[in-house]
Structures are given as C-alpha cells and as structure tokens.
Amino acid sequence: MSKFLPKLILTTALSATLAMPAFAEKFGLGRAALPEEIAAWNHDISPNGDGLPIGSGSVEDGEMIFSENCAVCHGEFAEGVDNWPKLAGGDGTLADKDPLKTVGSYWPYLSTVYDYVRRSMPFGAAQTMTDDDVYAITAYILYSNYIVEDDFVLSNENFLEVEMPNAEGFITDDRAETEYTIFTEENACYENCKEVVEITKRATVLDVTPEETTEAAAEPVAEETVQVAVAEEAPAEEAPVEVAAAAFDEALAAEGESVFKKCKACHQVGEGAKNRTGPVLNGVLGATIGHVEDFKYSNDFLDAREEGFTWTEENLIAYLHRPKAMFPRTKMSFAGLKSDDDIAAVIEYLKATTQ
Amino acid sequence: MSETQNDNRSTGQGTSRRAFLRGAAATGVGLAASQAAADGPDPLITEKQDWAMSLGEGVDETPYGLPIKYESDVIRRNVPWLTADPISSINFTPIHALDGTITPQGCAFERHHSGAIELKKEDYRLMINGLVDTPLVFTYEDLERFPRVNKTFFLECAANTGMEWAGAQLNGSQFTHGMIHNMEYTGVTLRTLLEEAGLGAAGDLADKWVYVEGADASSNGRSIPMEKALDDCMIAFKANGEALRMEHGYPVRLVVPGWEGNMWVKWLRRIEVTAQAIESREETSKYTDTLADGTSRKWTWVMDAKSVVTSPSPQMPITHGKGPLVITGLAWSGRGAITGVDVSKDGGKTWEKARLANPGAPMALTRFYLDITWDGEEMLLQSRAHDDTGYVQPTKAQLREVRGENSVYHNNCIQTWHVKSNGEAENVEVSS
Numbered sequence: 001m002s003k004f005l006p007k008l009i010l011t012t013a014l015s016a017t018l019a020m021p022a023f024a025e026k027f028g029l030g031r032a033a034l035p036e037e038i039a040a041w042n043h044d045i046s047p048n049g050d051g052l053p054i055g056s057g058s059v060e061d062g063e064m065i066f067s068e069n070c071a072v073c074h075g076e077f078a079e080g081v082d083n084w085p086k087l088a089g090g091d092g093t094l095a096d097k098d099p100l101k102t103v104g105s106y107w108p109y110l111s112t113v114y115d116y117v118r119r120s121m122p123f124g125a126a127q128t129m130t131d132d133d134v135y136a137i138t139a140y141i142l143y144s145n146y147i148v149e150d151d152f153v154l155s156n157e158n159f160l161e162v163e164m165p166n167a168e169g170f171i172t173d174d175r176a177e178t179e180y181t182i183f184t185e186e187n188a189c190y191e192n193c194k195e196v197v198e199i200t201k202r203a204t205v206l207d208v209t210p211e212e213t214t215e216a217a218a219e220p221v222a223e224e225t226v227q228v229a230v231a232e233e234a235p236a237e238e239a240p241v242e243v244a245a246a247a248f249d250e251a252l253a254a255e256g257e258s259v260f261k262k263c264k265a266c267h268q269v270g271e272g273a274k275n276r277t278g279p280v281l282n283g284v285l286g287a288t289i290g291h292v293e294d295f296k297y298s299n300d301f302l303d304a305r306e307e308g309f310t311w312t313e314e315n316l317i318a319y320l321h322r323p324k325a326m327f328p329r330t331k332m333s334f335a336g337l338k339s340d341d342d343i344a345a346v347i348e349y350l351k352a353t354t355q
Numbered sequence: 356m357s358e359t360q361n362d363n364r365s366t367g368q369g370t371s372r373r374a375f376l377r378g379a380a381a382t383g384v385g386l387a388a389s390q391a392a393a394d395g396p397d398p399l400i401t402e403k404q405d406w407a408m409s410l411g412e413g414v415d416e417t418p419y420g421l422p423i424k425y426e427s428d429v430i431r432r433n434v435p436w437l438t439a440d441p442i443s444s445i446n447f448t449p450i451h452a453l454d455g456t457i458t459p460q461g462c463a464f465e466r467h468h469s470g471a472i473e474l475k476k477e478d479y480r481l482m483i484n485g486l487v488d489t490p491l492v493f494t495y496e497d498l499e500r501f502p503r504v505n506k507t508f509f510l511e512c513a514a515n516t517g518m519e520w521a522g523a524q525l526n527g528s529q530f531t532h533g534m535i536h537n538m539e540y541t542g543v544t545l546r547t548l549l550e551e552a553g554l555g556a557a558g559d560l561a562d563k564w565v566y567v568e569g570a571d572a573s574s575n576g577r578s579i580p581m582e583k584a585l586d587d588c589m590i591a592f593k594a595n596g597e598a599l600r601m602e603h604g605y606p607v608r609l610v611v612p613g614w615e616g617n618m619w620v621k622w623l624r625r626i627e628v629t630a631q632a633i634e635s636r637e638e639t640s641k642y643t644d645t646l647a648d649g650t651s652r653k654w655t656w657v658m659d660a661k662s663v664v665t666s667p668s669p670q671m672p673i674t675h676g677k678g679p680l681v682i683t684g685l686a687w688s689g690r691g692a693i694t695g696v697d698v699s700k701d702g703g704k705t706w707e708k709a710r711l712a713n714p715g716a717p718m719a720l721t722r723f724y725l726d727i728t729w730d731g732e733e734m735l736l737q738s739r740a741h742d743d744t745g746y747v748q749p750t751k752a753q754l755r756e757v758r759g760e761n762s763v764y765h766n767n768c769i770q771t772w773h774v775k776s777n778g779e780a781e782n783v784e785v786s787s
Binding site for chain 2: 025026027029030031032033037038041042044045046047048050073082083084085094095097098099101103106107108109111112115116119120123124126127169170171172173174175178179180182183184185187188189190191192193194195196197198199200201202203204206208209210265276277
C-alpha cells in the first residue's frame with residue numbers, strides 16, 4: 001500500500017493521527033442509520049465476493065433478458081452498437097494498436113460486472129433489474145466472451161470460480177519509479193535543446209474539431225430570436241385551452257412521459273429533438289414509416305415505406321407491443337411494452353409533445 | 356476589411372472568434388483598426404453614443420445575471436463524436452477565453468454518466484457505513500453544522516488531453532485542455548465526518564479504504580485509500596461562494612484534491628469504510644492505463660504537473676498585429692504547488708521563464724504570463740510546468756517512451772501551438 005502513497009502520508013505524525021481516531025471531537029450530529037436503510041443502499045460488491053446477494057441466473061435466461069434490455073446499445077451478441085460499449089471480443093489485443101477493451105479482454109474482476117450492471121444499468125432505467133436477472137445478464141456476458149458454456153448457471157455459490165482472462169493484467173501505479181525519476185529539474189534543458197524542430201502532425205489535417213456553432217448564435221440573430229420567441233408565445237397565450245385539451249389527454253400524456261423514459265436512451269421527441277440511436281419521433285403519429293430523412297432505417301422499414309405503410313395509432317400500438325413480430329429486422333431491439341396502458345400513455349405523450 | 360469592422364459596429368454584436376479570424380487573417384483588420392485614429396477622429400469618441408445619452412437597465416431587471424451578450428461565445432462546448440450520447444458524456448471549459456484562475460461554475464466543464472440530476476436539499480441524505488463505530492445518516496442541514504473550511508482546488512478529468520495522445524487532433528485549448536476547472540470550495544472535511552461516525556471499528560487504518568458513491572442513476576462509485584480520505588478530502592456544498600450548480604453535484608459533492616476528477620463523486624450519497632478497494636467499473640475498466648506490453652496501470656489517481664498556453668491559441672488568434680503581445684496560460688500539479696513555468700517560442704529549442712501572476716498554491720490552477728514584443732514571426736509556442744516536488748512537465752515523446760502509444764488518460768505532455776505570421780494558430784505536434 002505504501003508504494004503508491006505520497007511521502008507526506010507516511011510521516012509519523014500522520015500515522016499517529018491515523019491510529020488515534022477515538023480522540024476526535026464528536027459533534028453529535030446526524031442519526032444512526034437503520035439496518036433497512038443500509039441494506040437499501042449498501043450494494044457494492046468486492047472482488048472477493050463480499051456483498052453478493054443470494055441468487056442465480058443462467059446464460060439461457062440472460063440471452064433473453066440481454067436482448068430485451070441491453071442489446072439496443074450493446075448489440076445482440078454484446079458486440080456494441082455505434083459508439084456504445086462493446087462488451088465482448090478483443091482477446092489478445094491489449095498490446096496492439098487500438099486495443100479492444102471488453103469484459104472478456106480487459107475487466108479483471110467479475111464482481112465489477114455484477115456491481116455495475118446492478119447499480120447503473122440499463123441506461124435510463126437503472127436499478128430496475130432483479131438480483132437473479134443481474135446474475136443472468138452477467139452469465140450471458142461471460143458466454144458472449146466464450147468464458148462459460150451455454151448451459152452455465154451463475155450464482156453467488158460459484159461466482160468466484162469464474163476466471164477472468166485479464167485478472168493478472170494490472171499493476172499498481174508505478175509512475176514514482178518509472179517517470180518521476182526522469183522528468184526532473186536536473187534533466188530540464190533551457191538552451192540548444194534540439195537542433196531542428198519540424199512539425200510532424202497538424203490538427204487541421206485531421207479536421208475533427210467541431211465547427212463553431214456560435215456563429216449563428218453570436219451574430220445579430222439575437223434580436224430575431226427574441227422576436228421569434230415572442231411570436232411563439234403570443235398564440236400560446238391567446239389560444240383557448242380547449243384546443244389543447246381536445247387534442248390529447250393531459251393526465252395520460254403525463255403518464256406517458258414516465259413510460260417514455262424507457263425509450264429515451266435512443267429516442268428524442270419535442271422541440272430541438274435530434275436523431276440518436278433511434279430516429280427523432282416528432283410527428284411520427286400519422287406519418288409514413290421511415291419519414292425522418294437523415295436516419296438510416298432497417299430494410300424492413302424501407303420496404304414498408306415503399307408500400308406506403310403509415311403509423312396509424314393501431315399500427316403503432318401493435319409495433320410497440322412486439323416490435324420484432326411486426327418487423328423482424330427492425331433496428332429497434334427493444335422488447336416491447338407489455339402493458340396496454342403504457343402503450344396508450346406513451347402514444348398520448350407523443351401526441352402531446354408534437355402538438 | 357471594412358465589412359468585418361462595420362458588422363461589429365453596426366450590430367453591436369461580438370462576432371465569433373472564427374468569423375473574426377477569417378476577416379483578420381485575410382486583410383489584417385486588427386492592424387487597420389488600431390491605426391484608425393491616424394486617419395481621423397474616432398466616431399466612437401466624437402459622436403454621442405446611445406449608451407451615453409439614454410438609460411440602462413434597472414436593478415430589478417436581473418436578479419441573477421448571465422454574462423453580457425457580447426460574451427456569448429464564451430461557453431462550454433462538446434465534441435459529439437467522442438461519446439455515444441450527450442447524457443453520458445463530457446464538455447469543455449472555454450479556458451481559451453478566461454483569465455485569472457477561478458472558473459465560473461456556469462462554464463466549468465461537465466462530465467455525467469447518467470445526466471445531471473435535480474436533487475433538493477430537503478431530499479438529500481448522506482450515509483456513512485461499513486467499518487465505523489456508528490453508521491450515520493446526515494441531512495443537508497446537519498452538514499452545515501460541522502466546522503467549515505474554504506479551499507481552492509483544480510479538478511481535472513483524467514482523460515483531459517487524452518485525444519491528443521495519438522497526435523494533434525483538436526484545434527483549440529478548450530478542446531485539448533478544457534476538461535478542467537478550478538473553484539473555491541466551502542464544506543466540511545471528510546475526516547470530520549469519518550470521525551463523527553468513529554473509526555475505532557476499522558482497526559488499523561493503514562490498509563483501509565473509503566468507498567464513495569453518488570445518488571444519480573449511474574451511482575458512480577470509487578475507492579479512496581483511507582490516508583487520502585483523512586488527509587485533505589472535502590464534502591463540498593458551495594463553490595465560488597454560491598451553491599454548487601446542478602451539473603457540479605448540487606447539493607453536495609466530494610472534493611479529492613489533486614486526484615482525477617472521476618473520484619470527485621457528485622450528488623454524494625454514501626461513504627463506506629471498507630477493508631479493500633471495491634474495484635468498481637470506473638477503477639478497472641476505465642481510468643486505467645494500458646502500457647505498450649498490454650499490462651495496465653491501475654490506481655493512477657494523482658494528476659501530474661501540466662500547463663497550456665491559453666492565448667494565443669487556435670481559438671485565440673493574434674488579431675492586433677505586431678508589437679506588444681501577452682502570452683498567457685495555466686499551470687497545475689496534483690502533487691503540490693507550481694513553482695515555475697517555462698515558455699518556448701521555437702518548439703522547445705530554447706526556454707525562458709514566464710511570470711506567475713501569483714505564487715503557486717497546492718493543487719490549484721496558477722496563471723502565467725509572458726509579455727513579449729511580437730515582430731510577426733512564426734512561433735511554435737509551448738509551456739512547461741515545474742512543481743514543488745522537482746517534477747518538470749514532459750514532452751509527448753518522453754511519455755510515449757515510458758507508456759507506449761495506447762494510453763488515454765493522464766496525458767500531461769507539453770502542448771505546441773503553431774502561431775503563423777498572420778496571427779492564426781494551429782494545434783501541432785513537433786519533432787523531439
């Protein structure tokens with residue numbers, strides 16, 4: 001431990017203080033944490049298995065749960081979609097240029113997978129999985145990395161038996177020995193430090209710097225913007241409330257907003273919405289399928305567009321119920337909404353946000 | 356040239372740097388403007404201006420203000436291709452346009468893993484559990500009743516300058532070095548809270564850890580050695596005198612001076628004393644540094660000494676032509692105080708000492724200046740920081756020699772700007 005600590009920490013004064021916490025002044029603030037409260041939050045899991053809940057999950061179950069909850073970003077085979085993390089593959093690439101770091105090729109502890117999935121995933125619906133589901137997902141990620149067979153069942157009992165391929169691949173920070181001894185005052189040069197200096201790389205050649213977006217914002221547009229804003233506000237004030245009320249059910253739309261959290265990781269809707277992993281959903285109701293111009297749809301969608309398929313409320317209900325039953329090759333690997341009420345609510349929300 | 360000038364005057368709007376640069380570079384408008392007086396009286400002086408005759412805004416107009424509209428290009432920016440999604444993502448402080456050392460919260464870079472959340476003080480709870488004598492729960496109000504401290508520290512993301520590892524990539528100090536901010540924090544020491552819970556149950560503290568986690572959906576968690584926890588970590592609820600902004604962890608965040616930003620857990624909800632490092636996702640799969648042979652360094656917490664010239668730089672071209680020029684930048688070290696900064700104008704052949712605006716303070720940003728007379732020659736501008744451990748900021752080549760080319764985090768190399776004779780600057784890499 002002392003290896004990586006700054007020198008000052010090893011002084012006797014501080015060591016003495018470390019050993020004497022009982023002498024510290026108490027203020028009597030706060031209250032005792034109840035066991036139920038600690039149980040509700042204390043979910044971290046250590047490499048030695050401390051903190052693992054009792055439970056189990058199979059690769060087989062994991063495949064289904066992963067497909068429904070994770071594949072939309074991580075891919076059906078944990079291979080990753082777009083810029084989202086790849087969870088499988090990359091063995092033996094760590095010493096290559098641009099190594100592929102996945103659970104299989106890089107993560108040293110399986111406890112980290114369980115801990116992270118349970119606390120942070122799925123993105124946009126964290127802490128909604130059961131402990132057994134998390135075991136199953138963890139098992140499936142192991143399977144997708146060829147670390148276990150397809151009949152494997154992971155549990156708190158056999159958890160520590162799983163060997164992670166890169167478990168021995170880490171060393172503790174060694175900069176003190178390998179760098180701090182070189183990058184020193186003694187070695188700093190001031191005069192004639194090199195004979196020639198040539199430019200070897202230029203950022204403008206790569207040209208990956210975002211274009212200045214403020215040109216529009218900072219130019220005299222400011223006044224126009226104000227006018228536009230006023231123009232938009234005015235009809236809203238004048239518009240009779242009945243018009244809005246007739247178009248959608250506000251309470252139902254509010255419920256739908258909550259349901260839409262499941263969609264939000266991939267879809268945006270409303271003012272300023274942009275395409276993300278999924279297309280922007282403004283005006284989807286009543287539109288021809290695949291109507292967002294700059295989104296790359298699946299062939300199923302493009303074929304349906306040829307045929308003039310329209311997102312009627314009925315079609316949308318059917319699709320949201322089981323997307324893949326309607327379009328087997330849809331890019332949306334969302335399992336579907338089980339509850340009819342949720343579907344009705346989210347459609348109402350789409351109506352409301354597109355008003 | 357007069358077009359750019361007229362645009363500025365007639366609209367009263369600041370044009371963007373880049374737009375201005377185009378005009379300046381093409382025609383030398385900056386020079387012409389400073390010579391305007393020679394051609395006749397300046398109408399800004401001889402003609403009565405609106406603002407000198409009519410009234411401005413009253414004191415009831417702006418209960419809490421933003422910068423004046425002419426500064427609307429001094430904003431955080433992000434690089435969309437860096438991440439899959441803008442919610443689990445990062446943006447950059449406009450360090451090129453700031454001066455001094457304190458970063459205003461409103462433009463201080465953000466990094467979230469599940470988005471910035473709105474958490475009310477009334478709904479805030481902080482738990483201390485694990486190897487403590489009495490597991491405790493604090494409300495926000497409780498925290499305000501402990502003895503308070505005020506300290507200024509920089510926070511740098513370990514990935515700052517990470518995109519530059521493979522070569523010069525992003526054209527601007529905001530993008531190359533903007534994952535940093537520097538604020539004055541008000542709060543309680545972590546030591547105070549740990550002692551309130553009592554550390555007797557932990558036994559020998561030398562091998563114990565403190566695990567910290569946030570209340571947001573990522574519930575980002577990190578393990579910190581007990582020595583650091585008891586040394587200088589803070590539970591902060593104010594920054595630069597005001598409440599933390601939502602994006603910086605309102606109402607309470609952890610401050611881990613000199614160590615990588617990921618450990619400064621926002622919306623801090625739990626502190627657990629443990630017998631081992633938890634080895635969370637953020638301390639194994641991320642924030643570890645893979646070396647040439649494929650092994651990786653872990654627990655690389657401290658941010659080594661680093662500096663960058665913020666102006667002139669790609670977003671801050673020289674627009675005034677030859678003559679007096681202020682070269683300025685920032686320097687910092689996670690291992691102590693900055694003791695000096697050297698500047699090279701020839702890509703590292705020769706170095707001269709810059710002037711520190713104030714003596715360096717431990718683990719806080721230091722501003723440096725080099726006041727020169729620019730004769731219009733091209734410059735390969737670099738800066739090099741020294742800290743009070745005797746460490747000197749290395750070149751990228753020196754770092755690659757030790758670490759190989761697969762590192763991402765902890766790139767504290769010397770940065771080079773190629774300043775051309777027209778005042779434009781570009782991010783470049785130079786031979787060693």
